[in-house]
Amino acid sequence: NAGVMQNPRHLVRRRGQEARLRCSPMKGHSHVYWYRQLPEEGLKFMVYLQKENIIDESGMPKERFSAEFPKEGPSILRIQQVVRGDSAAYFCASSPESVGHEQYFGPGTRLTVT
Amino acid sequence: GQSLEQPSEVTAVEGAIVQINCTYQTSGFYGLSWYQQHDGGAPTFLSYNALDGLEETGRFSSFLSRSDSYGYLLLQELQMKDSASYFCAVNEAGTALIFGKGTTLSVSS
Secondary structure, eight states, X not given: OOOOEEEXXXXXXXXXXXXXXXXXXXXXXXXXXXXXXOTTXXXXXEEEEETTEEEEOTTSOSSSEEXXXXXXXXXEEEXXXXXGGGOEEEEEEEEOTTOTTSOEEOOOEEEEEO | OOEEEOOSEEEEETTOOEXXXXXXXXXXXXXXXXXXXXXXXOOEEEEEESSSEEEEETTEEEEEETTTTEEEEEEXXXXXXXXXXEEEEEESSSSSEEEOOOEEEEEEO
């Protein structure tokens, strides 16, 4: 059973460009979470989605950031007009129905903004 | 506001026992989880406590006291491979997790 998959693993963008991060949850999981981690820091919750629905986006910046989890295909975290402060590791996690405490994480995407 | 406090670093030797404490202050509480992360890799789930008491999973145990807003992760028979960062996380509203800043455990021979 394949785990959570994220791509790309590393992404370099210049300031002002767009970054698109993809996440495919574990088979059978319908809940997806996105977290951001800065060096030497814990993971900060950004957004929680189910298929075609954003359930909780309280951790996501109001501007430039958006997320989706379409009926078909992976979940996408999109960052428009990236700035240096967006450089971080972005982790996606998935969980089975109503088991939010046990989340399965992907390997992360390391975003570097130059 | 939300806060989870845990020590930033812990060191121990192989074969020893180490306890990583976590105190939390959150607006909601469903339970306390523990995750392990090696070198910035994917965090992996270790244990979860929703009720007071001790949960044992092999060499790892986790404890929760809801009245004290306190929990700990106990690692026994430490091995070099246990060197990693350990995060406590609160399930605040049954969905997303609120993570502490992590404890870096260094195990030496």
